[in-house]
Amino acid sequence: MKLVIAEGALLEEIIEATFPIWNEGLSRAAYAQWNAAQMRTEWGSEHLHRFALVDERGRWVASAKRYRHPIRLDGADGTMCGFGAVFTRPEERGHGYAGAIIEQIIERARGEGAAVAGLFSEIGGTFYKRLGFQTVPLDEVTVHVERKGGSPAMLVRSGEERDLPALAAMHETRSAGVRFTLRRGTPLIHYALSKKRLLAGLGPRGLRHTEFFVAEEGISAVAYVVLTVSAGGWTLEEAGDRDPAGARLGAILQVLLAREPSHSTPLIRAWWPTALPAPPQIRLVDRVPARDIFMLRPIANVPVPTRPEDVFYWRSDYF
Ligand SMILES: CC(C)(COP(=O)(O)OP(=O)(O)OC[C@H]1O[C@@H](n2cnc3c(N)ncnc32)[C@H](O)[C@@H]1OP(=O)(O)O)[C@@H](O)C(=O)NCCC(=O)NCCS
Numbered sequence: 488m489k490l491v492i493a494e495g496a497l498l499e500e501i502i503e504a505t506f507p508i509w510n511e512g513l514s515r516a517a518y519a520q521w522n523a524a525q526m527r528t529e530w531g532s533e534h535l536h537r538f539a540l541v542d543e544r545g546r547w548v549a550s551a552k553r554y555r556h557p558i559r560l561d562g563a564d565g566t567m568c569g570f571g572a573v574f575t576r577p578e579e580r581g582h583g584y585a586g587a588i589i590e591q592i593i594e595r596a597r598g599e600g601a602a603v604a605g606l607f608s609e610i611g612g613t614f615y616k617r618l619g620f621q622t623v624p625l626d627e628v629t630v631h632v633e634r635k636g637g638s639p640a641m642l643v644r645s646g647e648e649r650d651l652p653a654l655a656a657m658h659e660t661r662s663a664g665v666r667f668t669l670r671r672g673t674p675l676i677h678y679a680l681s682k683k684r685l686l687a688g689l690g691p692r693g694l695r696h697t698e699f700f701v702a703e704e705g706i707s708a709v710a711y712v713v714l715t716v717s718a719g720g721w722t723l724e725e726a727g728d729r730d731p732a733g734a735r736l737g738a739i740l741q742v743l744l745a746r747e748p749s750h751s752t753p754l755i756r757a758w759w760p761t762a763l764p765a766p767p768q769i770r771l772v773d774r775v776p777a778r779d780i781f782m783l784r785p786i787a788n789v790p791v792p793t794r795p796e797d798v799f800y801w802r803s804d805y806f
Contacts, residue, residue: 488584490591493537493550501539501550505574517689524685530678537572540588549575549584553592554806557670558602559662560789564670565602568593568786571806573606586618593786602787607779607805620782623667624795629773630723630755632737638745639738646699650708651676653701657711657727662799665762667783667792669804679803683715683724697724700743702735710735712743713803720754725801728766737766761796779805 493501502519510518525531534555539547554569570592575584593604608615612622646654651673658676662668669675683697695717701708710728714721728736744752758777765771781800783791792798 488543488548488587488591489541490588490595491539491541493539493547497539497547498537500547501537501574504576505550505572508574509572511686512690512694513686521685521689525678525682528678528681530674534678538588538592540584540591547576548579548582549573549588551588551592552806553596555596555599555601556605556804556806557672557675558667559670560602560667560792563602565787565789566596566600567669567783568596568601568604569806570604570606585614589618593784597786600787602785602789603791604784604786606782608782609779612780612782615782615784618784620784621791621793623781623783623792623798625758625777625781625798625800626761626774626795627777628757628759628771628775630740630757630759631770631772632740632744632752632755633768633770634744634752635741638742641702641735641738641742643700643702643739643742646701646708646711646713648677650701650711653708653729654711654727657729660729661727661731661763662760665760665799666797668799671804675804679725680713683713683803687715694718698743700739702739710739712736712739714743716753720756722802723755723757723759725803726757731764733764733766734768735766737768741768758800758802760799760801762799 502522506515506518513521526535535552537550537552539550541547551573552571556567556569558565558567573585654676655671655673658671680699687696695715698714698716701711703709712726713724715724726736759771785791
């Protein structure tokens with residue numbers, strides 16, 4: 488069995504085979520475009536590859552996306568080998584090929600100095616536990632925003648590319664001291680935003696859209712939110728505030744809700760990091776474990792975090 492980078496006709500076949508599972512409501516053509524576009528972004532072109540396991544006859548049997556996420560674990564900068572879209576051809580299932588492609592990619596990552604492997608399981612924890620992954624609890628909460636009559640007097644504008652370094656700085660400050668986080672530099676934040684915007688833009692009109700707003704002081708962003716808006720409500724993908732109390736972040740949400748005073752308040756769900764205090768205008772309720780199970784497996788000799796408060800991870804960085 489040989490591990491190869493999936494390109495050309497091979498990649499086409501994998502796109503065709505995985506479309507029924509991971510189409511996110513996109514057409515077949517749009518699904519191919521969405522995948523290709525992610526790999527053409529600045530961050531994606533360096534950090535995202537699709538691999539295939541090919542048998543002796545030259546036929547692919549399994550495939551997976553492999554990310555190289557920059558992380559900080561227990562104060563040390565390192566890399567996570569992230570897995571996405573782990574897939575075995577239906578007629579080849581049950582022969583251990585999914586396990587085999589994961590092991591081969593991990594061996595390669597070990598050679599490149601990766602500290603951990605990580606993934607979000609859509610099929611429960613058992614399969615990946617057998618492969619040495621451990622569940623890292625992430626909480627999902629409902630964000631309840633106190634609505635006052637009218638809008639707080641604060642300037643909120645659309646976020647722009649020039650705001651991204653300020654977002655990166657907020658993340659670094661707010662996540663300091665937490666055992667595990669992604670190092671969210673400007674290219675990664677740009678990738679996360681682009682991925683969502685591409686999905687919204689390529690999808691059926693009205694299905695979902697992405698909103699990015701900042702509050703500014705002087706000329707720099709001091710608080711922000713990124714939301715995915717769909718019929719089911721808002722997903723707070725990521726957020727930040729330069730001030731630890733988070734009052735401006737809370738006010739941004741109040742301003743956004745005040746845009747449509749006659750509408751009932753949408754359901755707002757988030758993976759709100761435990762280390763981030765809730766702003767005064769916000770209550771976090773209905774705390775449940777996130778539906779997608781985050782799992783880590785050590786590659787180097789490192790302990791992986793086991794408590795929600797050990798992890799600072801936004802829904803934005805789901806992969
Ligand atoms: C999951 C998947 C990658 C496993 O591939 P595989 O090459 O057959 O895997 P292996 O031979 O190494 O292991 C087979 C095991 O997969 C597990 N498995 C397969 N599908 C599963 C599912 N939907 N839920 C839970 N476990 C599942 C079973 O435990 C099975 O063990 P069994 O043979 O004892 O029943 C394959 O079934 C697949 O491509 N599924 C569709 C895509 C998918 O859901 N990927 C996972 C995304 S997180």
